[in-house]
Amino acid sequence: MADLLNKNSVLRKIVxxxxxxxxxxxxxxxxLLAIFAPVLYPDGPFEMVGxxxxxxxxxxxxxxxxxxxxxxxxxxxxxxxxxxVGLVATFIIVLLGTVIGGLxxxxxxxxxxxxxRVTEFFQTIPTFIGAIVIVAILxxxxxxxxxxxxIVSWAPLARLVRAEVKKTVNLEYIEACIALGMxxxxxxxxxxxxxxxxxxxxxxxxxxxxxxxxxxGLSFLGLGDPNIMTWGFMVGAGRSAIRTAWWMVTxxxxxILFTVLAINLLGDAFNEALNPRSKR
Amino acid sequence: MTTSSSVLSVRGxxxxxxxxxxxxxxxxxxxxxxxxxxxxxxxxxESGCGKSMLAHSVLRLLPKKISRLQGxxxxxxxxxxTTLSDEKMRQVRGNDISMVFQEPMTSLNPLMTVGxxxxxxxxxxxxxxxxxxxxxxxxxxxLVGISEPAVxxxxxxxxxxxxxRQRIVIAIALACKPKVLIADEPTTxxxxxIQAQVLRLIDDLKTxxxxxxxLITHDLGVVAEWAQRVMIxxxxxxxxxxxxxxxxxxxxxxxxxxxLGSVPRPDAQIDSGDFAPLVEIPGTVPPLNKLxxxxxxxxxxxxxxxxxxxAVPDFIEVAPGRGVACINAGDLS
Numbered sequence: 001m002a003d004l005l006n007k008n009s010v011l012r013k014i015v016x017x018x019x020x021x022x023x024x025x026x027x028x029x030x031x032l033l034a035i036f037a038p039v040l041y042p043d044g045p046f047e048m049v050g051x052x053x054x055x056x057x058x059x060x061x062x063x064x065x066x067x068x069x070x071x072x073x074x075x076x077x078x079x080x081x082x083x084x085v086g087l088v089a090t091f092i093i094v095l096l097g098t099v100i101g102g103l104x105x106x107x108x109x110x111x112x113x114x115x116x117r118v119t120e121f122f123q124t125i126p127t128f129i130g131a132i133v134i135v136a137i138l139x140x141x142x143x144x145x146x147x148x149x150x151i152v153s154w155a156p157l158a159r160l161v162r163a164e165v166k167k168t169v170n171l172e173y174i175e176a177c178i179a180l181g182m183x184x185x186x187x188x189x190x191x192x193x194x195x196x197x198x199x200x201x202x203x204x205x206x207x208x209x210x211x212x213x214x215x216x217g218l219s220f221l222g223l224g225d226p227n228i229m230t231w232g233f234m235v236g237a238g239r240s241a242i243r244t245a246w247w248m249v250t251x252x253x254x255x256i257l258f259t260v261l262a263i264n265l266l267g268d269a270f271n272e273a274l275n276p277r278s279k280r
Numbered sequence: 281m282t283t284s285s286s287v288l289s290v291r292g293x294x295x296x297x298x299x300x301x302x303x304x305x306x307x308x309x310x311x312x313x314x315x316x317x318x319x320x321x322x323x324x325x326e327s328g329c330g331k332s333m334l335a336h337s338v339l340r341l342l343p344k345k346i347s348r349l350q351g352x353x354x355x356x357x358x359x360x361x362t363t364l365s366d367e368k369m370r371q372v373r374g375n376d377i378s379m380v381f382q383e384p385m386t387s388l389n390p391l392m393t394v395g396x397x398x399x400x401x402x403x404x405x406x407x408x409x410x411x412x413x414x415x416x417x418x419x420x421x422x423l424v425g426i427s428e429p430a431v432x433x434x435x436x437x438x439x440x441x442x443x444x445r446q447r448i449v450i451a452i453a454l455a456c457k458p459k460v461l462i463a464d465e466p467t468t469x470x471x472x473x474i475q476a477q478v479l480r481l482i483d484d485l486k487t488x489x490x491x492x493x494x495l496i497t498h499d500l501g502v503v504a505e506w507a508q509r510v511m512i513x514x515x516x517x518x519x520x521x522x523x524x525x526x527x528x529x530x531x532x533x534x535x536x537x538x539x540l541g542s543v544p545r546p547d548a549q550i551d552s553g554d555f556a557p558l559v560e561i562p563g564t565v566p567p568l569n570k571l572x573x574x575x576x577x578x579x580x581x582x583x584x585x586x587x588x589x590x591a592v593p594d595f596i597e598v599a600p601g602r603g604v605a606c607i608n609a610g611d612l613s
Contacts, residue, residue, distance in 0.1 A: 109345075172386040179339055179381075180401045180452065181373030190400060194391045 013273035020269030026262035030255075034079040041073035045229035049073075056247045063247045065238060071248065075255050078231040082212045082259060085146055089211035092150035093157055094204045100154070101161025102196070106169055106188055116162070122155040131214055135223045142225045149214045157203055164196040198274035205267035209260040216256050231256050286314040286355075287492045288338075288377070288460045293352035295337040297568075304348065305569035307333045309516040311352075314601070315460060315492035320483070322495045322507035322524070324539070328565045330516035331496045335462045338494075339377060340369055356459065375405045378453035380482075382465040384445035388437040394448045395421070395433025401455045420451040424481055443474035447481065454485060461486070462494045467502065479506050500543050504528055509601060512536050515576035516568055518595060520604045532604040534581045535561075575606070583608055 014020040033040075043049065048068040049060070056063040062071035104115040134148035168174065169192065177187050218224055219232030231252040238248025295308040308330050315321050323331050336342050338354050340361065354361040356376055361369065373379075381387040389397055398417035403410065414433075421429035424447040437445055446466065453461060463482060467475035483506055486493050495507055503510055503524065510527045512520040512535065520533040531537045538561045549555050563580040574589035575581070581588065587607050597603035 172381060172383055173389050175341065176379070176381050176387040176449070176452075177389075177401075179341055179373055179379040180404065180455075181370045181375055182401070182404050183370060186400075186404060191389050191392075194389075 010270075010273045014266070014269045017269045017272060019265040020273075023262040023265035023269065026258050027266065030079050030259055030262070031083065033076045034083050037073075037076035037080055040076055041070065043073070045069065045074045045077040047073070053241075053245050055245075056251065062251045063245075065234070065248050066241055066245070071234070071251055074229045074234050075231070075252060077229045078234065078252065078255065079259075081142070081228055081230045082215065082256075085142070085149065085215040086208040086212040086263070089146045089149040089153070089214075090204050090207045092146070093154045093207055093211075094200060096150065096154040097157030098161050098193075098196070098200060101158035101163075102165050102188055102192070104158070105162040105165025106184065106192065108166075112162070115158075119155045119158050122152070123159075125152060127152040128214065128217060131218060132221065132223060135218055140218075140223050140225055142228060145215055145218055145224060148218075149211050153207065153210065153214075157200070157207070160199060160203055161196055164199050165192055168192050168195045202267055202271045202274060205270050206264060209263035209267070212256070212263070213260055285316045287317045287357070288315045288494075289313070289355045290334075290338060291353050291355070293334070293337060293354065294350045295333060295342065296348050296350050298346045299569040301569075303569070304350075305571075306350070307347075307516050307568055308337055310595075311513075311516075311518050312595075313494075313511060313518070313521075315494055317459070317490045317492055318487055319509065320486060320493040320495050320507045321509045321511060322497060322503040323511050323513060324497060324500065324503055325513035326498060326565050328568075329513045330568070331498075331513055332464055333516070334513070335379065335464050335494065335496055338462065339373055339379060341379075371405070374401055374453075374458070375456045376458055377460045377462065378456075378458040380446075380449055380453050380461065380463040380466045383469050384442055384449050385437075385469065387449055388445060390437055393434050393436055394440065394445075398433075398448065398452050398455055401452050405456045416455070417451070420455060421448070423454070423485070424448075424451045425477075426451075442470050443477060446470060446474075446478050450478070450481065450485075454489070457489050458491055460492045460494065462496070464496045465498070466495075468497075468499075475502070482506075500540060512539070515565060515571060517576065517592075517605065519577070519606070522602050526602060532609045533577075533606050534583045534608075535577045538580075538582070 014024070046069060049070045050064050050068050052064055052066045052068040054060060054064040056071070060070050060072060062075060065071055065074075100115050100119065104112040130152040131148040134151060135144055138144040138148070174187060174191060177191055182191075215224070215230065216232030216235070219230040220236040222236060224230050224233050234252035235249050235256075238245065238252070242249050290311060290313045293308055293311045294306055296304040297307050299305055311334060313321065313323075323334065325331050333342070337349065338361070349362055352362065356372065361372060364372065388394065392400075395414060395417045398420055399410065399413040402408065402413045402416055418429045418433050421433060426432050426444060426447055432440070432444070437448070440448065450466075461482070466482070467478050470478060479502060482493060495502070497503060507524050509523050510521070511518055512533060514535050520527070520531065520536045522532075527536070528540070531540055541559045542561060544558055561580055566576060566579065572589065574591060575593050578584050578588040585608055593605045593607045595603055595605040596609070
């Protein structure tokens with residue numbers, strides 16, 4: 001990673017790419033919003049600040065919901081949760097997927113068979129329903145939501161990493177490393193991992209968006225942490241008033257849309273920067 | 281060669297592979313070899329004769345599922361490598377015995393700077409700091425004759441030419457001052473001028489470090505110039521062994537004679553005005569899993585007699601380091 005960044009080339013390619021710039025701007029706004037939420041709205045998202053059902057662009061930027069809570073505050077605090085869930089879940093997914101896929105691809109044989117059967121087992125679980133069941137059993141807290149998302153999502157990444165490792169492990173320089181007496185762990189981490197990294201970065205960046213969508217879906221269904229304001233919860237709560245107060249559903253919905261869109265665009269920009277041949 | 285002076289001695293090595301019909305067949309069959317410090321032993325033969333299999337067997341680099349060692353010993357400094365644990369064997373590789381592969385284009389990691397790759401192999405075997413390893417890697421690059429080593433250390437393999445890359449590969453192999461260097465066709469992928477430079481380099485370093493070199497090649501020109509002793513392999517067996525001078529003056533095995541006879545000699549052709557087509561050895565190496573009871577070379581041999589297809593000829597040693605496996609060898613010289 002250090003190599004990718006200090007060479008500047010990947011960053012530069014993303015900055016010179018139109019969708020890369022758009023995604024960075026949107027994500028920048030959301031990150032700033034998340035960071036400065038307590039400064040902008042020191043009372044928190046659950047505080048009733050005005051009359052219920054106030055339309056947007058009046059006294060409050062995005063109006064109020066049916067209890068008179070500021071929707072803009074909800075958006076700001078919800079951004080923290082969305083980003084947190086997206087990043088932490090992705091971190092766990094990447095860790096699990098890389099370790100399992102890496103070991104399976106490197107060692108092959110029964111290790112591979114065992115790990116891939118386990119992976120396939122997780123792949124057969126319908127992801128969203130799997131996440132609902134896990135949260136329903138363990139209880140709706142933020143760590144459980146993150147864990148549930150990670151558990152149902154790591155399998156495809158593990159397969160991807162396994163395929164990439166298998167491709168690399170048969171190259172002659174890996175044999176040369178074995179002939180030099182390098183240990184398996186060292187070969188995996190120092191020699192093979194960098195070859196897999198670009199794939200993991202691209203897949204991982206798209207995974208952040210998927211995780212955010214998952215979290216929103218769970219909150220929408222009332223399976224989010226009830227003590228935390230999230231975008232999905234806001235959409236779910238505003239649903240009953242959708243015909244009289246469109247903004248309660250639309251504004252958090254747009255927040256989800258733009259965030260996921262921006263992350264997907266960034267993923268594409270990464271893909272283009274790291275695999276220049278794929279888009280020519 | 282007496283055993284006491286050898287740094288590596290292989291005795292009766294037999295490696296078998298699993299065929300698609302689930303039967304085991306030998307790819308290296310009862311091979312003995314000795315390498316002394318500061319000596320180059322050339323292992324010569326056609327493609328598929330078991331040269332690389334021999335090298336890989338010594339380092340135990342063959343895939344375990346489809347290959348097995350069926351007897352023999354590989355002695356390095358009194359230790360039998362065939363009985364070492366995998367972990368002990370790993371410490372031998374790169375440290376005591378190093379290997380240089382054929383393709384400098386593919387035997388380096390494309391995503392690491394060459395300096396880091398040299399440093400990696402030092403760090404694997406020695407307990408020194410990264411900064412020291414980096415310094416050593418620059419010294420090694422200097423040793424293998426790379427100009428501006430400190431600058432080149434930061435280059436990636438694709439930024440270097442084939443000759444430079446092979447020098448890097450050699451630097452990596454020499455990083456821990458091995459006792460034995462196995463060079464598996466180190467110059468096959470290089471053009472002739474670079475080939476001479478790389479072989480000169482291996483030769484110089486051999487004397488400097490005092491290591492034994494096993495040079496695997498099919499180029500008899502290379503053998504004549506750089507090897508002190510020659511071992512000819514055919515169908516997994518050693519068929520002739522001699523010091524280089526004796527070998528080129530009078531090869532004893534019909535296969536060796538045929539090999540020497542098929543070397544193009546443009547100068548001789550011009551002198552004699554006889555531009556006859558190049559002599560070739562008829563046929564190909566027989567599949568190793570379908571060998572008959574007799575001498576494996578019998579089908580292609582110009583001097584075949586009735587006895588040749590009866591039994592595999594024993595390797596008869598007429599003097600230390602000089603021997604041949606042919607029942608008719610006495611009549612041929």
